[in-house]
Amino acid sequence: MSPDGTDTSARHEWPPWEVFVRSKAGLDHKHCGSLHAADAKLAVQMARDVYTRRQEGVSVWVVRSDQIVASDPSDKSMYFDPMEDKVYRHPTFYELPKSVDHM
Template structure:
């Protein structure tokens, strides 16, 4: 079985909980295709029916920033205070933000 799993692609699993607004990363699994990845994710990460939606993404398809370049990527935002939502008040109806 280990040889088969080593040949199958790695999938990242995201689940939207019943009470949640966005998908949360739950973990990873090996599966032969997307359909199988969703089925396996349901079995592994939502055993108690705590989810309402599952996303699976092949790990090799994820593009991420380089942690070593965080200063040049995130530092420029500090001088643009207008991008921060501190100049207005949200109504109580929008309590999840």
């Protein structure tokens, strides 16, 4: 509280950061939580301390929560329905080399 009785905690609160950790080389990063930090450097340090204590991570990403942009769930069909009118995206459009036998 300030001397005039107003709440000052909101003015001094650090912004939230989302933390993503890659557990092994070659795997994707997974969202593992959030934290509050003054800047990106401190956010990485805090994320390392909080989310990789047992040496399970090989890479840490931090992103300010207010910088994440997401699609609207009501737009699901626009983003995720098959694109039947774009045959070049179908896997049958491409011929695989004979040396590729695992697809």
